[in-house]
Amino acid sequence: MSDFSIHWFRKDLRLEDNPSFHFAASEGRIVLPIYIHDTVNNQDNPEFQEGEATRWWLHHSLKELNQNMDHQLRFFYGNPLQIIQELIEQYSIQSISWNRCYEPWEIERDTEIKSYLNQHNIEVKTFNSSLLFEPWEVLKEDQTPYKVFTPFYKKGCLGRHPGPRQLVAKPKAIQWANLQSIGTNLESLDLLPSHPWHEKLHHYWTPGEKSGKIILQEFLNEGLDGYKDGRNFPSLKNVSRLSPYLHFGEVSPHQIWFADKTGKPQRDIDHFLSEIGWREFSYYLIFHFPSMCTENLNGKFDNFPWDENPEFLKAWKEGKTGYPIVDAGMRELWETGYMHNRVRMIVASFLVKNLLIHWKEGLDWFRDCLCDADLQNNTASWQWTAGSGADAAPYFRIFNPILQARKFDPDGTYIKRFVPELASLPAEFLFAPWETSPVILEEYGIELGKTYPKPLVSIEESRDYALKAYDKIKG
DNA sequence: TTTTGAGTTGTTCGA
């Protein structure tokens, strides 16, 4: 019987620039590509489980990946260690390789599997695939991790030699193991949610490596010029929308980093790449401070007087807060499995600082609804918003949803798209409809409390309350 | 060890 080289696909659902796959499919090797839906190792903590949008994305991405490799991908579900043990017992395995993952439970699991394979004298190789800089390699001079983005990025990343690894070519003339009989089929992984919510996501997204490539190219052609400023306006096309592809590795950060950006303004290129830097920073923080996934990074926030208010939380989730920009964002999320970055900050600030609801509630809803839901980005960003994360800024930032809407959605294009019951309202009344007289609103067919909600809380009062709460915990 | 400079994304106030 021939020897097989197993490549274990995880968050690297692509054939190009895939170091482990490239190794397993290199000349003289017979590659056995596998995917394991782990139903064991992340079960203890809900925050480590995939949300519905993510599962939808994963299903379709795997389907495309399998098609792109002549249906040679073998599917399994259960405990990866056990599945790999069985493969070793049944077949002659020359090597096992994978690209590294960075969630705390993944690191723990992979370490255990690696040690098992070493004990059984199976060649095991792990590769860098989804981060430009390995978190353990970037440290301050005193050998401790950075906690502030700018020095992390400028000195730790941009100033580091050597820089990110080079791109890896797609393997040619692959020799497949062609074991049609082992494992199960994609449908048996049962990834698609039973709730039909996900069906509409097809209108907005095409998961998979091919589509990721197109999205990247379109962004470079049409969205990068003017990115630095345009990225703040949710009705403009100056955001890349690459986040879900990055999450599952259908596009690698290296492919973005080294993509041809000739002729584009340097300030836009630099700013766009710094956003990739922020992704690196989130992964870095959770690698060095894994307790961040469940606890405040800044322990002072353990005493913050969060409000448990199921009614407010429900209104926020449903986009019925009475603040049009907040509601537009929450409805964009529900409708499309995505939310524009600027609006994410607005809705997050509103939940945490005006409704005083714990950041974990927001994290959890985003985890379930976002196609790009990513433990590291989601956690680090929610903690940043709450003020409990890595953020050296000395003041308490509270977004004003009225000002933000006026500034970044001046003609109301974005709001009107997702809050159609306000579509007829002129922009001068749109951002704070409760300040407009009922008579005028009636002319546009709007009655607050009936056709559109009254504001859940007063911005001024809830802001003052939050500032006082912040005052209490800082001492 | 001490000191100095600086920190993604903001808001409000008053001139």
Next chain:
DNA sequence: GTCGAACAACTCAAA
């Protein structure tokens, strides 16, 4: 309507 200062004085990074 626009602009600069105040907010309130915290941490981190690095010399």
